[in-house]
Amino acid sequence: MEVKQVTLHKRSGEVKQHSKKDGVLTAEVVSSCMSNLGRVGTGLQHLYHHLSLPSHDLSDISVLCNYVHLQKLELPHNKIKDLSCVSHMPYLVILDASHNDISSFFGFQPPKNLKEVNLSHNRMTKMKDLSAYSSLSHLDLGYNCLSEISGLEQCCKLTHLSLEHNRISRISGLDSPVLLTHLCLRGNQLKRIEGLENLKSLQVLDLSLNRITSLSGLQNLHLLGSINLEKNLISEIQECKHIHDLFLLRDLNLLGNSVQEQPDYRLAVVFLLQHLTVLDQDKVTAEEKVASVNKYDPPLDVLAARDHMTHLVYQLMQPQVLYDSTMPSADSPYPMLVLTGPQGCGKRELAHRLCQELSDYFAYGISHTTRGPYSREVHGIDYHFINEEDFQNMIHMGKFIQTMQYGGHSYGLTRDAIEDVAREGLACCVHMELEGVFSLKNTYFEPRYILLIPIQVEKYMGHLKSHGLYTPAQLDMTKSRIELYANTNRQRLGFFDNVIPCDDWEEAYQTLRHVVKEYLLLEEEGENNNRGSLDNTSTGNDPEEKPASPPLSRSGSGTLASHSATALDPSDPSYRNYFTKIHAELSPQKSPAELASIRRREQLVREAVVGKIPGVYSQLFKSPAQTAASSLQKPNTHLSEDNSNSDESRASSALTVPSSATGLSGSVEPLDMSVQGHTLEALKGQTPEAHCPGTDQLAVAVSPSSDRRPGYDIKPILPPIPAGRKTPASPSPAPSPRPSPNTAVDAEGNVDREG
Structure with missing residues (x-):
């Protein structure tokens, strides 16, 4: 047996060497390379259906004319020039004649069942009519010398077409293959994407290694899932807008394009194409998608949070003072009224009119803006009109409570605008856009928010056009913001305290006036x-x-x-x-879980106000000298726990704790005697001996520390005192728990000094 096998191997080697020598395919070689035994159509005989002859240096395969039952023929990497033998294979389904010297385009009679043809790496120069090949589904004509696409009009079953590395400079002739799903035009001379409008079923498109500068022409191919544009001439990120609506697009390759040199290129593309999962052969993560949205189109909540953090940081960098708008407890925040609504809805006019009529209660808070004044707007009455440089300087000085960008201009509400009103003992009435409302809701202010919204859109737009101040683009943006306000009101229940239609300003004002009077308890x-x-x-x-x-x-x-x-x-x-x-x-209506959460937060606020929880700023600048003060707070803490339901004890305790809204002064200030009065009131019922140690500890807590390290000589400023906000002229010379002869203590523990 071994001798026979060696002999057979020698014979097959001799046959192969013989076929390589003259390039003529013989029956012996064919018989040795056949595979896949199966029945003939009649079912009476068994024959081999597959023939594979790769890299045999064949140039003459005429012997295959006798093999009429072949279904799969593979002849890659040979020197074949003539495929006329295929005309005698009516059952042929798959033909691979790649890497040969074929110059004639389909130079054989069409087998009626031929589905897959690979004629890549040959020498064909022109495509011909393939209407007779009605079953053709896969066609590979890559690496030839074709200059245009033609002859595919009747190939209605063609799904895969490859024409890579040819000389095609213009896409045409692809109007009819409506079932084409994969198209490869890699390595051609294309400059534009055109002629693909009718390929509605296209899913994979390879246009790499071309000279394409724009993605225009792909916007109607809604089934595209993969686009390869590697090594083209795309230079602008905005070109991705052409494929923004291709919601099935998952894979985009822009490697080797100059667009990758743009700043934040990847985040910008991910933002424009949020449905991508792979970009430039790298997986797109969920973090990248969130970061892209937060960078280029952040939600109003994110904008407001950034705005609030910016102003809070800059305010903390300034010398801290006590504001008139800082109320003595968390139960009574400073009263404010905010009117909001789309541009031109009349909120500014209504705010002015309300402040004029209810001047005993309201004053207008004047905001700052970088835009120029409109008609009949007065500097210092409607707005403070400043330039962008001054606006930015005010931000860095911590002047603003909230800012926003709208229409290419900056708007902001300063703390001084509220303080000017609070000094008069009035509530502050302001107006702002929706972005400002989101930002203001992050502060400790708790205004009443009233939404003014037009119901009759056409009447509203006509009113805006009559001013002649807005461009068509600005009018379109303003109109779209009506829906933004409406959606905010629908999706965020309780976001606004009231909603008033503003189609008729007189009617809107009467409604606003009635609502505000209800807030003020001024009803008839x-x-x-x-x-x-x-x-x-x-x-x-x-x-x-x-x-x-x-x-x-x-x-x-x-x-x-x-x-x-x-x-x-x-x-x-x-x-x-x-x-x-x-x-x-x-x-x-709130759920039980929401009510429980609100009560927990209220309890934490009360504990922070009465001293159970240390203030944030006191923790940041805590010194060893202040540790004694904590022991003083312990009796008050226990007392407030025992009398948590007493409004009187809560009011007195609140005045002994630094307000969380205030900062720290840079030097030791005299201690307000009224606070000692409240301390005396809180310590009633204890022995006189218990008063002296507590008072001594208080004196130590506010005295200058011997350690001169930064922050050790800083005392928290006390919150405002409702009874006149008087401050003693000089500190008490001695830490005595009893009032001096010139001091009178009333029944509530308030201290009044003579003179």
Whole structure:
């Protein structure tokens, strides 16, 4: 057996050498390379159906005319010039004649079942009509000398076409193959993408190694999932807008293009094509998609958070002072009214009119802007008009509470604008766009937000056009923002305290006036009687439950007061009950989990105010000398725990703790005697011996430290004192727990000094 096998191997080697020598294919070689035994169509005989003869240096394969039952013929890497033998193979399905010397385009009679043909790496120069090849589905004509695409009009089953590395300079002749899913035109001379409009089924497109400068021409190919444009001449990121609507596109390759040199190229492309999963052969991560959106089209929440962080950091870098708009406790934030709505809705005019009519309660907060004044706008009344450089300088000086960009201009509300109103004991009324509202909601201010929105869009647009101040692009953007405001109101329940249609300004103002008077408790007696039944059905039965935002009324010295006979005191339970009912009417129903969360947050605020939780700034600048002060707070802490339901103890305790809204002064300031009065009141019931150690500790806490390291000589500024905000002229000379002979202490523990 071994001798016979060696003999057979020698014979096959001799046959192969013989065929290589003269390039003529013989029957012996054919018989040795046949495979895939199967039946003939009649089912009475068995024959081989596959023939593979790669790299045999064949030039003459005429012997194959006798093999009429072949279904698959592979003849790659030979020297074949003539394929006429294929005409005698009616059952042929797959033909591979790549890497040969064939110059005639399909020089054989068409087998009716021929589906896959590979004629790449040959010498063909012109395509001919292939209408007779109705079953053709895969055609590879790469690495030839073809200059145009033709003859495929009747190939209705063609799905894969490769014409890579030819001399094609223009895409044409692809109007009819509607089922084409894969097209490769790699390595040609294309400068534009054209002629692909009818390929609605195209899924994979390879246009690499060309001279393409634009992606225009791909916008209607909605089934495209992969595009390869490696090593072309694409230089602008904006070209990706042409394929922005191809929602099935997952793989894009732009390697070797000058566009990759653009700053933030990858994030920009990922932002324009959010559905991509692979870019330049690298996987697109979820983090990249989020970063791209936050960079180029951040949500209003992200913009507002950045804006708030910027202003907070710059404010902390400035000398810290006590503001008139800082209220003594978390239960009574400074009252503000914010009117918001799309541009030109009348919010500025309504704000001015409201402040004029209710001048005993409101004053207009003047914002800053970098745009020029419109008609009848006055500097210092409607806006402070400044240039961009001054605006940026004010940001770096920590002047602003919130800023925003709109229409290419900057707008901002300064702390001084609110302070100018707060010094007069009035509530501040301002107007701003939606971006400013999102930013202001990050601050500790809790304004009433009223949305003014046009219902009749055409009337609103006509009003804007009548001004003659806006370009068509600005009008389109303004119109689109109406839906932005409406969506915000629909999707964020309770985001606005009230929504008022503003198609008729007089009617809108009357509605606004009525709503504001309800906030101020200025309703007529008849209206109060009519509301009695509504108040009885209110859900606000819990005396401990507080409204989400405070009423627009203040009491006491330098504060707002109602025209009613008796102003409600914030410590009065009816004060809380009334606004709990109003809040229940204006706000959506909260779930038990939300209510529990609100109560936990309120409890944390109370603990921070009364000293159970140290303030943020005191922790940052904590010194060894201040540790003694913590021991002083312990008796007050226990006392406040035992009397947590007492409004009087909460009010007095709040004045002994630094406000979280204020900063730190750079030097030791005299201690307010009124605070010692509150301390005395809080320590009632203890022995006189207990007073002296506590007072000594307080004196040590505020005295200059011997250690001169930075921050060790800084004392927290106390919050404002409601009773006149008076400050003693000089500190107490001795840390005595008892008041001096010139000091009088009233029943509530407040201290009043003579002179």
